[in-house]
Amino acid sequence: MSADHLIETHLVTKGFGGITAVSECSIGAGRGSITGLIGPNGAGKSTLFNIIAGEISPDHGTVRFDGQDVTPLRPHDLFSRGLLRTFQIAHEFSNMTALENLMMVPSPQPGERLFDTWLRPGYVRRTEAEVRTKALEVIDFLGLRAIRNELAGNLSGGQKKLLELGRTMMADARAVLLDEVAAGVNRTLLKELTDNIQRMNRELGVTFLIIEHDMDLIALLCDPVIVLAEGAVIAEGPMDDIRSNQAIIDAYFGSPVETAA
Ligand SMILES: Nc1ncnc2c1ncn2[C@@H]1O[C@H](COP(=O)(O)OP(=O)(O)OP(=O)(O)O)[C@@H](O)[C@H]1O
Numbered sequence: 439m440s441a442d443h444l445i446e447t448h449l450v451t452k453g454f455g456g457i458t459a460v461s462e463c464s465i466g467a468g469r470g471s472i473t474g475l476i477g478p479n480g481a482g483k484s485t486l487f488n489i490i491a492g493e494i495s496p497d498h499g500t501v502r503f504d505g506q507d508v509t510p511l512r513p514h515d516l517f518s519r520g521l522l523r524t525f526q527i528a529h530e531f532s533n534m535t536a537l538e539n540l541m542m543v544p545s546p547q548p549g550e551r552l553f554d555t556w557l558r559p560g561y562v563r564r565t566e567a568e569v570r571t572k573a574l575e576v577i578d579f580l581g582l583r584a585i586r587n588e589l590a591g592n593l594s595g596g597q598k599k600l601l602e603l604g605r606t607m608m609a610d611a612r613a614v615l616l617d618e619v620a621a622g623v624n625r626t627l628l629k630e631l632t633d634n635i636q637r638m639n640r641e642l643g644v645t646f647l648i649i650e651h652d653m654d655l656i657a658l659l660c661d662p663v664i665v666l667a668e669g670a671v672i673a674e675g676p677m678d679d680i681r682s683n684q685a686i687i688d689a690y691f692g693s694p695v696e697t698a699a
């Protein structure tokens with residue numbers, strides 16, 4: 439356990455029927471880091487994410503966020519503490535504009551302001567004008583001004599991903615889990631997406647934990663990188679070290695074409 443870790447799992451195990459998806463897995467994402475999580479299909483990456491995000495409970499082990507045991511907490515509790523995972527835009531929001539989607543995000547971290555609500559009723563609730571102002575700031579930050587009045591359902595895969603990042607900004611996220619961030623995103627928007635992840639990290643101090651199969655993207659964004667195989671950590675370090683570790687390459691990344699740097 440390390441105080442420098444914002445997110446930490448300790449000996450987390452999760453089985454589905456006869457399959458052990460995650461096996462005594464201990465990982466950490468440093469405060470202010472962009473940590474990568476890689477590994478072959480079925481390695482348990484998404485399952486570990488779902489456990490951290492409170493969507494499923496581990497059979498054993500603990501999850502800590504900002505030094506506190508959050509293992510039993512559900513996604514909305516974690517949301518209010520600033521730990522978010524992104525989701526595709528839900529069907530019911532596809533008929534709202536990009537701006538309206540941002541305005542729909544609930545006020546962040548109400549728990550921390552409980553005292554204020556109690557002493558000053560109404561304090562927590564942002565006025566619609568405040569929400570709109572914040573949503574427009576997020577739109578500007580992400581360079582989405584041109585599409586702010588487009589229906590979310592009409593946006594491209596990459597634009598939807600940017601909007602998802604925007605929703606984490608509306609929630610004042612401190613940590614964001616991104617599963618397969620590049621999937622379905624074209625090259626131009628991928629650059630915007632990675633630039634924005636880096637800006638959110640640098641300028642807003644957001645910690646990221648990112649699952650991705652595109653090794654070049656991982657190399658560009660992430661340090662350190664954690665390698666998972668069969669539900670357990672098999673390596674951790676800078677991507678250059680991981681890439682040059684022949685044992686890992688042979689065992690887990692298959693063909694030399696895929697691993698050519
Ligand atoms: N809800 C579930 N029910 C049964 N088995 C599951 C469930 N979720 C995951 N698994 C199994 O657990 C193992 C780990 O799956 P997981 O989705 O976590 O892997 P992954 O590393 O995210 O893979 P990919 O790179 O393909 O997304 C796999 O064998 C998968 O079939």
Ligand SMILES: [Mg+2]
Pocket residue numbers: 483484485
């Ligand atoms: Mg997965």
